[in-house]
Amino acid sequence: MVSWEGGFPEDGFPEDRRPPRKGHRMVALPVVDHAAVFAAVPAPCLVLDPRLTIVEVNEAYLDVTGRRREELLGRPFFAAFPPNPADPEADGVESLRTSFDRVRALRVRDAMAVHKYDIPLASSPGAFEERWWSPVNTPVLDERGEVRWIIHRVEDATAFVRAVVPPRDHADPAQAMAAELYARGRELQRLNEELRKAHAEERHLALTLQNAMLYTPDLRRHHDLALRYRPAASSLNVCGDWYDVADVSGDRLAAAVGDVVGHGLEAALIMGMLRSALSAAIRASQGPAYALEALDMYAESVEGALGTTAVKILVDKRSHMIVYSSAGHPPPVLLHADGSCDLLDQATDPPLGAWTASVPRSQAVTGYKPGDALLLYTDGLIERRGEDIDVGLARLTGALARCADRTVERMADTVLERLGVAQGARDDVALLVLAL
Incomplete structure (x- = not known):
């Protein structure tokens, strides 16, 4: 019997599952039984949770390892497949740990070269069987962009390795060359792992530095704002964008x-x-424009600071007023409860270092109603190569109009997702969403 998902458009058939027309008839799409598809996939696969506990396994993996489902489900991966203490050359466990760590930290797929990963024999406790695996680890992300599952797929290359790597005294020239190429490949693999570890250490230091510079005690006292930071995809996870409260x-x-x-x-x-x-x-001045003027003077003494853009806002909760000033920065967006948006673009002056000191920076005031929200962001959120900035602003306000009733956390995630930068972009992105 064929099962069906939803119905026809007049019955509320979801738009993203709407079936194609054939003449004047509607042809419903069958529901895919994803569990059955996973079980039948010919490549050996496991599904792990972020703690590396085995939560699902397909038939091909059971066949290649000689295990039963009940032996694997619910067990930590490295408890089910521990290292072989008798074979120091079986370095697959440590390499696989590194791969899992990389997938969880970077939220990207990681393909590994062939590794020697001996597996314990179910029929003989304490004994191991030589295996050579080529694994691929793929993250499955949740709606917040965090790793929810890891798909661990392997190809068993044991037979191939045994065929091309003969004993060391083998006289056949072709097999000897194959053995030499394999040995060189293993050395390149070792060097690649060392580079990956060095990069991971450098990235950890960079993230620690970035988090320290973006920290402020005032942020901890506010539950009505959401903050997001996405470095440029090609960077070391540090950038020149910032937010502050x-x-x-x-x-x-x-x-x-x-x-x-x-x-x-x-x-x-x-x-x-x-x-x-x-x-x-801002703590020592009369308002945002004065604060930016002070920053202008300070930037003159900081090499590399000229050309920086910034926007500063001051929210007066008693009078329900917003005072703002911008130094060449994209305009903040005031989102009303009905989904309409106002761009705060009435006080925009040139970036730091490009302003005449004798002329005061401009400042504007606008009112708001309780239930509104305010978005401050950097240009990486809206700007795209070869596209006018007005197009990006329209894309942003269009996305906001459909999530005015959401919490600031969900609003921030929705904006990043709908503008296509949830996993990073060509440019850095900083986003601050404040409930008013």
């Missing part, structure tokens, strides 16, 4: 985003200095 008084809250020219560690260091200076300036 500061409690100016009991009824007034200041927020800012900014964007230093360039990427990488140098831009991040400049970002840290400018962010701290602007955060201090």
